[in-house]
Amino acid sequence: MAPRLYVNIDHIATLRQQRGTRYPDPVVAAGLCELAGADGITVHLREDRRHIQERDVRLLRQTVRGVFNLEMAATDDMLAIALDVKPDFCTLVPEKRAERTTEGGLNVGVEAGTALGRVIGGLRGAGVGVSLFIDPDPEAVARSHALGVNIVELHTGYYCDAAPRSPDAARQLARLEGAARAAGNLGLRLGAGHGLDCANVGPVAALPFLEELNIGHGLVARAVMLGLDRAVSELRAAISEGARSVLTT
Numbered sequence: 001m002a003p004r005l006y007v008n009i010d011h012i013a014t015l016r017q018q019r020g021t022r023y024p025d026p027v028v029a030a031g032l033c034e035l036a037g038a039d040g041i042t043v044h045l046r047e048d049r050r051h052i053q054e055r056d057v058r059l060l061r062q063t064v065r066g067v068f069n070l071e072m073a074a075t076d077d078m079l080a081i082a083l084d085v086k087p088d089f090c091t092l093v094p095e096k097r098a099e100r101t102t103e104g105g106l107n108v109g110v111e112a113g114t115a116l117g118r119v120i121g122g123l124r125g126a127g128v129g130v131s132l133f134i135d136p137d138p139e140a141v142a143r144s145h146a147l148g149v150n151i152v153e154l155h156t157g158y159y160c161d162a163a164p165r166s167p168d169a170a171r172q173l174a175r176l177e178g179a180a181r182a183a184g185n186l187g188l189r190l191g192a193g194h195g196l197d198c199a200n201v202g203p204v205a206a207l208p209f210l211e212e213l214n215i216g217h218g219l220v221a222r223a224v225m226l227g228l229d230r231a232v233s234e235l236r237a238a239i240s241e242g243a244r245s246v247l248t249t
Contacts, residue, residue, distance in 0.1 A: 002243040003205055004039035005236055006069055008193070008216025013043075013051035026052065027059045029228060036232035040067030040088070042214045045081065047073055048097055054081065061085050069214065071133070074106075074119040082123060089129030091153055091191075091214075092119065101217070102194065105135035105155045108143040120147055131191060136175040138182035145186045152183050153191035153214065156204055160195030173203055184209030197222065198238045205242030213239060 012026040030041045041064045043052045061068055070087040072078040073095040082090050094106050108116065116132075123130045131151035134140040136158070144152045159172035176192070183190045190209045197218030205213065215235060223231035 002236075002240040003192075003210045004067070004212040005037070005232070005239060006040040006042045006067060006191075006212055006214045007033040007038040007219060007232065008042040008044070008071075008214055009033065009220070010044050010051045011217055011220040013053070013056060017051055026056050027063060030060055030064055032228045033232050034064070034066055036229040037236045038066065038232055039212075040064065040069060042069040042071060042091070042216065044071035044093065044102075045078065047075065047077070047095060057081070057085055057087075061087060069131075074116050076119075079119050079122050082128060083126050086126060086128055089131055089151060090123055091131040091133055091151075092116065093133040102133070102155075102157075104157075105137075105140060106132050108132060108134060108140050108147065116147055120149060124148065131189075133193075134179075136172075136179035138179055141179050141182040141186065141188070145188060149188070151189040151191060153193055154179050154183075155194050156192050156196055157194040159204070160197075160200055164200070176204065177207055180207040180209050198234055201235065201238050202242030202245070205239040206246045208246075 009026045009029050012024050012029040016024055041060060045052050045057055068087045069089055069091055070082060071091045071093050074092045093102055120130050129151060130149045131153050132144045132149050133153045133155060134144055136154045141152055154176055159176060162169035162172050180190055189211050191212040191214060192204055192210060193214030196204060196215045219231050219235055
């Protein structure tokens with residue numbers, strides 16, 4: 001079975017915020033993505049509110065028919081919003097105000113355990129699923145499991161940044177596979193995302209134990225040229241083709 005596709009619509013909101021208009025509306029975009037075959041919607045409510053706004057999160061909670069995944073920093077302010085909105089699950093991500101996009105996985109070391117544990121406990125206590133966005137490393141997977149989460153999302157950016165079909169791309173894909181197997185062996189649900197598009201998603205979709213993919217920028221960029229319906233449909237086809245390759249090897 002092909003992994004589920006959760007479309008990240010942050011950059012629909014980026015375009016809106018660039019001009020301070022009411023359009024394009026990410027809530028409308030979410031509906032179009034679901035009609036085109038997306039299994040769910042992902043948004044990152046950043047502390048600096050550079051794209052997605054609280055208004056978007058609250059409306060999406062009411063209108064998304066599939067899975068609603070809220071990405072957020074592990075802070076008390078974000079926890080309060082998540083507990084009020086109650087998405088299907090929250091993905092805790094590292095966040096730096098100066099970064100253009102998320103630069104790596106969460107620090108899940110011992111020194112980060114207390115802060116992360118408090119937010120994880122708050123979400124789980126309210127019945128909200130918790131995912132950690134981590135580097136593709138078996139040790140990070142094990143530490144995430146020890147923190148009590150039920151989902152991990154592997155950072156695919158290192159693989160996507162490598163030259164296609166290069167030795168580095170092969171090494172990064174092997175890292176992803178090792179982390180995926182570690183997650184599966186621990187009984188964790190497994191997701192992946194960052195930098196994926198139609199050209200590079202196939203090998204990631206074929207990872208063992210993979211259940212879901214979060215994809216945004218590459219899809220939205222393609223949709224600017226093709227439209228959301230076609231962009232989502234093409235990406236679904238690429239994911240399915242990658243997943244089918246597992247059954248034929």
